[in-house]
Amino acid sequence: MCSPQETALLRLEEVFSATLSRINNLVLQPLLTAAPEPSDPAGRECLQLLQQLYQSAQQLWEVTEESLHALRERLQCPATNALESLPLLRRADRILQVHVEYINAYTNCVVAQAFQKTAKRRSQLWRGQRKMLRQLACGSGSSEGPVGSALLQALRQPLSHHVQQYVLLLLSLGDTIEECNPAREWVVHAATAFGNLQSFMRQALDQAVATQTLWPTLSSRAREALYSPTRRLLQDSHEVPVAVSPLRVDRVLLFHDALVLLQGHHVHSFDLKLVWVDPGPDRHTLHLLTPEEEFFFQAKDPQGQAAWQWKVTQAVCQALCGQKDFLVRGAGVEPPEAPVCRCVPYTFRAEGRLCQATYEGEWCQGKPHGKGTLKWPDGRNHVGDFCRGLEHGFGIRLVPQASEDKFDCYKCHWREGSMDGYGICEYSTDEVYKGYFREGLRHGFGVLESAPQSPEPHRYTGHWERGQRSGYGVEEDGHRGERYIGMWQVDQRHGPGVMVTQAGVCYQGTFQADKMVGTGVLLSEDDSLYEGTFTRDLSLTGKGKVTFPNGFTLEGSFDSGSGRGLHTQGVLDMAALPPDPSGISKRQLGLGAFPVESRWQGVYGPFRDFVGAGCPGELQEALLGFHMPSSRELRQSQEYLSCERTCPEDSASRMEDFLEELLQHREPEALQQLLRKALGNSLHPLGKLLRTLMLTFQATYAGIGANKHLQGLAQEEVKQHARELWAAYRSLLQVALRRKGQVLEEEDAETRDQQVHRCVLPLVLPSFYSELFTLYLLLHEREDGRYSQGIASLSLFPDTKLLEFLDVQKHLWPLKDLTLTTNQRHSLVRDKCFLSATECLQKIMTTVDPREKLEVLERTYGEIEATVSRVLGQEHKLPMDDLLPLLIYVVSRARIQHLGAEIHLIRDMMDPIHTGGLYDFLLTALESCYEHIQKEDMRLHHLPGRWGCKELW
Incomplete structure (x- = not known):
């Protein structure tokens, strides 16, 4: 009802x-x-x-x-x-x-x-x-x-x-x-x-x-500027008087969408969405803040101040809501609170760097703060993070150039309005810079590279100071076919340096204002050595000495005038003893000129600063870089406001996970797995650091820089990188422990060296192996050439004849199959002796880890002894006199390419703890085999003729 x-x-x-x-x-x-x-x-x-x-x-x-x-x-x-x-x-x-x-x-x-x-x-x-x-x-x-x-x-x-x-x-x-x-x-x-x-x-x-x-009381100019049928007056200073400072204002009008100050014929209008209201220093004063101006309202009494504060604050809240609320006249004593952070578009009018720029994004207390976009009338655009009115955090800026559809694109981290931290800048000239900035200038480590199709391709990888190349750096001039490795100052080559040409000529000396000065060294492709003075364009001049590959020396005065070739007046000495050919070819440049500890401080330094700050996750990207689509894609699609990056919250969370993993994997086996995972992870700080070091290594030693006289420099760097990466791991572990209230124990030098060779070097060597091994190949090319000829000669021998030729004791020959393994019996049928040892030795080429190569050598030795023991029917330890001929036989049958380069790389990268031990003994034996195979009498004497070979079969 x-x-x-x-x-x-x-x-x-x-x-x-x-x-x-x-x-x-x-x-x-x-x-x-x-x-x-x-x-x-x-x-x-x-x-x-x-x-x-x-x-x-x-x-x-x-x-x-x-x-x-x-x-x-x-x-x-x-x-x-x-x-x-x-x-x-x-x-x-x-x-x-x-x-x-x-x-x-x-x-x-x-x-x-x-x-x-x-x-x-x-x-x-x-x-x-x-x-x-x-x-x-x-x-x-x-x-x-x-x-x-x-x-x-x-x-x-x-x-x-x-x-x-x-x-x-x-x-x-x-x-x-x-x-x-x-x-x-x-x-x-x-x-x-x-x-x-x-x-x-x-x-x-x-x-x-x-x-x-209100409208009839205003001047025609003010009425024309302010009138709208939808606009509503909320407060008038004629009704509730208020004075404005520091301005001299005739009248103040508060509308539902704007605060208006009338000053003579001038009308100052402020969008309420961008007005912040705070209590003033006393009971009669009200503080108002806008994007470009700041002023104070001073009422005659506290009631007037409260009325204005209430009305302005409530009007701001309603303007931000986008519609009028029912209750505009609140009955409460305290005024409402407007949100401090807002998101409103605004065009700046005052003179300055933001004049006529339109900002769309987040605000706080009258300043751009948070995510936002700035657009200037001339086409400049900046999108990214802001803090108190300045670009701060990650941001992308496009700057149009004079030519049509050409932009400079800056994808960088910013600090207080300037580029600071890591950035990628792609210029309208098609040059690209990837590296660090400070106060808007290139500063720290960075790479500047031209486009591959540029008529004069070039790339600089190294250190910068206030926008100029300074410190250690490598420049590759693709047009001239030259690479400079050395010191820089004020954008010029200055200090010790090495110049490598595509023709194989190397220079080392002191540079000043981009030119070599004083004495220096020149190494030609045929290993001729010049020591003396040069002209500024690297021509021989003045006193000097030439040492030829055959040991002859020419000492005197040199002149290489234009069009006249090389002229000299001096003494030619042909009485000197012939030098060691391998010693001449192994001359190294740069050793001692560039201490390995100071070469790439621009890479290590920021990482140390990052760790020293406690590894804050939000700074991880600014330190170690980020992934971005190319600027060309951004420009073509005009979607430069979006980019594939990890948000700071995710970076911070991931950093916490990385530090927690360090605490959970400190035992030797677990540590090895942890380091392998970290170094292979492009998002892990250690993985990013390794990739940057790989970049520097390739820039120095790949391409034009692949010169045998730089092998010493490269070897030093690989070991130093391993030491630095271990130090980086220790510093991260220290941060993780500190967060748990624990302290990392000190590590003595001997323990540190052992950990570097056991844990780090085997993991990082594959990252540098391609360029490093190429240098070893070039350095030992002649030795390996003679070795290859020896192998080719020995391959003409059948197995039994070769054993006889090498003076292997006949009672050690595996001619009986009573106690041999299946593999060894199979070798007799095929007339291939010691096949298991040969196949084992061939595995030395399947790994880049020196320790694993030594283990292959140890297993090869074990296979040889096992075969001999089966032949003799008892355990038998081979003395060196018996081992060496057998090992030569196995090496000749294994036919390992570039064995000399392999041996020297193992020797240089071997853990010092093995010096004087079994591995050292076996490696020395392998070196003896390698040298023995190169000898002339191995190739020219006692070789079977065509019919002799037929008889042996």
Whole structure:
């Protein structure tokens, strides 16, 4: 059964629906007919406002009819139509929104005086309708007042009365429903909402009248700049006086969307979304902050200060919400709090670096702060992180160049407005710089490289200081076919350096202002050595000495004038003893000139700083680089605002995981696996550090730099990198322990060296092996050539004849198969002796780890002894006199290419702990075999002829 309140609601809706119908027919449609001509701007505005009012009235009538229909169904069949299903309750928010839209459309007409302007066109008609208008206005107002005022009351009063009755009936209905009934919650919500609407309506009408009254008091210039029918005045300094400092302001106006300062003929308008309000230094002062200005409001008394603070803060909150709230006049003592961080577009006007730039992004206290985008009118764009108004954090900047569709693209980390940290810069010239910056300039380690298709390709890998090449660095000049390795100062070669040419000529000396000065060394491709002075273009001049590969020396004065070849006056000494050919070819350059500990401090230094700061995850990317799509892709797609990077939160989390792993894997076997995983992970600090070191190594020793006279430099660097990576691991472990309140134990030099050779060097050597082994190949090319000839000669011997030729004791020959292994018996059938040892030795080429190569050699020795022991039927230890011929046999049959390079690399990279031990003994034996095979008598004497070979078979 329905309550009396529901019946009253039904009658209320019926009356209001009928009233809206009359308003539509008798007021709104005639108003539209009598609207001013749209050709006049004021008339066009008036017509648009009346059309909006008419549309909102239609929507209000539709929701009223919908509510009326639902109430009738409820009264007819209350059992099947629950109270809470009524649109007035279930869809109260939607109905409220329709009411608000009508109120806004009505108040817009009030501000623009649309009713008064329209009534003037047909004043006689409206005078005759005064009685009807007074009836619509529920009898309020005088019949003798202006027609415009009567129209205002006729369109306002029915809605005010209707909302008031809504609130009363809903409150009464709520009192009749039990608290446990779900319908009560819906009724209470609707009553509260319409109560707020009632307050909002009164406030909106007051603001509209105040705004309409304001416009005639302003100058034409100010009115033209500020007028809008949708703008509402919230506060006026003529009503509540306030002084502004440091500016001298005539009047302050607070609108719902802007704070306006009138200063003579000047109008200063500030978007409320970008106004921050704070209490001032005293009870009468208010501090206001905007993106480009800062000022103070000073009221006459605390009440005035509170009123302005409340109004401005509430207006800011509403502007940020994007719509007006119901309760603008709060009843509380404390003013509302506007959010400190905001996201609003703004175009800077003041002179400076941001003049005319538009910023879209996050703000805090009047400054860009957080993620954002800056766009200048000249085409410059910057997207990234900001802090207190400056670029700070990762950011991408595009700077257009004079040529069409050409940009300089900077993808860098920024600090206080300048590039600082790691960055990738791709220039319109197709040059690319990858490295570190400080205060906007290249500083620290970096690589500057031209495009591969450039007519003069070049690349510099090394250290920079304040935008110029300084310190140790490597420059490759692809056009001239030269590579310079050495010291730089103020963008010029300066200090000790080595020049390597594509023709195989090497120079070492002291450079000054990009030219060699004083004495130096020249090594030609045929190993001729010149020691003396040079001209600035590296021509021989002055006193010097030439040592030829055959040992002859020429000492005197040299001159290499243009077009005259090389002229000399001196003494040729042919009496000197022939030098050791291997010694001449193994001369090394750069040793001692560039201490290995100081070559790549630009790579190690930032890592140490990162660890010293406690390994903050948010700085990991700035230190060690990031992955980005190419700038060409960004420019073509114009999607440069997005990039494939790890967010700082993920970096911090990953860094925590890395440090935790260090604590969980400290035992020897676990440590080896940890280091292998870390060095192979491109996201791990150790893995990124290794990849940077690989870059420097390739830049120094690959391509033009692959010269045998640089093998010593390369070998030093690989060992130093292993030591530095171990130190890097220890420093990370120290950070991890410190976070747990623990201390890392000190490590003595001997323990450190053992760990470097056992744990790190085998893991990092594969990263440098290709370039390093190439240098070993070049350095030992002649020896390996003679060795290959010896192998070719020995391959003409069948196995038994070769054993005899090598003076292997016959009782050691595996001629019986009674106790031999399957593999060894198979070798007899094929006339291949010691096949298992041969196949074992061949595995020395399948690994790059010196320790594993030595283990292969040890297993080869074991296979030889096992075969001999089976032949003799007892355990037998081979003395050197017996071992060496057998080992020569196995080496000759294994046919290992470049054995000399392999032996010397093993010797140089071997763990010092093996010196004097079994591995050292076996490696020495292998070296003896290698040298023996190179000897002339191995190739020229006792070789079987064609028929002799046939007899042996």
